[in-house]
Amino acid sequence: MFEFTLDGRAGAARAGTLTLPHGTVKTPCFMPVGTRGAVRGLHPAEVERAGAQILLGNTYHLHLRPGEDVIAALGGLHQFSTWQRPILTDSGGFQVFSLSGMRKVDEDGVDFVSHVDGSLHRLTPERAVDIQWALGADIAMAFDHLIPGQASHDDARAAMEHTLRWLERCRHHHQTLSDGAPGRQTLWPIVQGGTHADLRRASLDGILATGDWTGVAVGGLSVGEPKPTMHAVLEALEPALPQALPRYLMGVGFPDDLLEGIARGVDLFDCVAATRNGRHGSAWTADGKVNVRGSALRLDAGPLDPTCDCEACTRFSRAYLRHLFVAEEHLGPRMVSIHNIRFLIRLGETARERILNGTFDAWAAEWRRRYFAKGEH
RNA sequence: GGUGGGGUGGCCGAGUGGCUAAUGGCAGCAGACUGUAAAUCUGCCGGGCUUCGCCCUACGUAGGUUCGAAUCCUACCCCCACCA
Secondary structure, eight states: OOEEEEEEETTTTEEEEEEEEEEEESSEEEBBBBBOOOOOOHHHHHHHTTOOOOEEEEEEHHHHOOOOOHHHTOHHHHHHHHSSSSSEEEEEEHHHHHGGGGGEESSSSSEOOOTEEEEEEEEHHHHHHHEEEEEEESSEEEEOOOHHHHHHHHHHHHHHHHHHHHHHHHHHHHHHHHHTTTSSEEEEEEEEETOOOHHHHHHHHHHHHHHOOSSSEEEESSSSSSSHHHHHHHHHHGGGTTTTEEETTOOOOOOOHHHHHHHHOOEEEEOOOOOOHHHHTEEEEETEEEETTTTTTTTOOSSOTTTTSSSTTTEEEEEEHHHHHTTTHHHHHHHHHHHHHHHHHHHHHHHHHHHHOOOHHHHHHHHHHHHHSOOOO
16 A cells, blocks of 8 residues: 556656555545545546546635545445545645635644634644545645745745654654554655755655655645746656656646656646636647637637647637636536646656656657747647 | 706716816726636726827707806707696
């Protein structure tokens, strides 16, 4: 359980197989986000047909509603949601960042004011682990202290060291739970340190010194910093990342981010952009971004993306999808969400093939050329 | 035929002498979104241009009062309600 085998490499890029209690995951892989136990607007069968191998859930949001006790009573998140493939849960660390106006951080943990009803909720490393254990995710994430991409070296260091102290508490608490049910769930640490290479390396060193991990995540990127900065952080980290561990770049990203991440040795990604942008009428295609609501598509009989095999592209015209958005039919946001998810998943599938057959670099170069040809992305 | 009410930018609808090219909303157009407080948010939206400004044309039609009118006056046209 929790094994990762490397199937092939191309430069820094890797193809692997991750074995988890609920199934295996072929990498590189994009993981759709189902924050509240559902990928926004989609049926699990649709997510399966899009090729998703593993989904995300969120500690904070599922704790607020319906509550981890409810989910546990109904057999855990897999049974509750009927998603039987692997699940990874985020710890609520991102909410420390995204709900910055509604929480207070201290050494021990974080007080959140619920955005749902204003009630007070406290998350600590132990609580985050408890909740994720109750949810029954295959992979639980450490509770981390995430800060904006522009954060100073001092602030980034403080949050990174704070994250390490929390990690040790997460690890210890998770170990005591796992002792009673080995093989049920694994815990992954998160590298922090903002945009500062030295802090990133220190964070990774601190993580690797504390335990035998089954995977490692890189967090705190794509939070306002320029893309070249994110690439530089990944490049600074890559040589120090153990080849034997799957690497998960949290919260990333857009298609080009996935490609650049894969090229820099990342195996796993998640991002809400596929569903959020899809819901908002922005579709990714081999030729760049398409505004599905745009008047240019009014009489366009062609598919959203001629290279795509998703349920939207194989069935509907651009004109029809645009009509759905203009008329505010829910089918529109749903279909473009499916398309975007499929697009990212297919990107991972293709990258894997190319890594395994030795043509990754050439393919990546051509992919970039075409994706950016129109000057949009 | 009489009385009263009303005619405002693609639509609805504020505005009763200057701060009004004219509040809002809708429609339309463009853009944003990265471990989801987002089926959300932002910008444009009479025309033209050398577009952080200038010039035209505009509040039913025509005239008038005034330094200045969508706002006041007169006539006419049209719509609605009630009364004949």
